[in-house]
Amino acid sequence: MAKIGVEYSLxxxxxxxxxxxxxxxxxxxxxxxxxxxxxxxxxxxxxxxxMQDTVIQGPVIEANGLTADEVCEKVAQNLQ
Structure with missing residues (x-):
């Protein structure tokens, strides 16, 4: 499975x-x-x-205003 980095507060x-x-x-x-x-x-x-310093090559998802399920859907969509 994919390795996903998630901010601590989430x-x-x-x-x-x-x-x-x-x-x-x-x-x-x-x-x-x-x-x-x-x-x-x-x-x-x-x-x-x-400023735009790239740390990873993959997508970055902003979770502001999204439910946990919506974030999971976005993760799945980006991994296809």
């Missing part, structure tokens, strides 16, 4: 992804994203200064 998303069989990594610092196929972030403080 515990419900982490649990939902684990239940679906994904390998979930807790993102507490930038280095944790290395080796992840994709990341899920809150989106609350993303790109505040307009």
């Amino acid at each position: 515990q419900n998303v982490q649990q939902a992804l684990r239940e679906k069989g994904y390998d979930v990594v807790n993102l507490s610092k930038e280095a944790d994203a290395n080796g992840c196929d994709m990341c899920v972030i809150t989106g609350l403080d993303s790109n505040v200064m307009g």
Whole structure:
């Protein structure tokens, strides 16, 4: 299964992804994203200064305003 990095504050998303069989990594610092196929972030403080430093090659999903199930659907769609 895919390795998904998820921000620490998104515990419900982490649990939902684990239940679906994904390998979930807790993102507490930038280095944790290395080796992840994709990341899920809150989106609350993303790109505040307009800088774009790429840490992973895969997609980044902003979970702001989405339920855990909706995030799981987006993860599945991006992995197809």
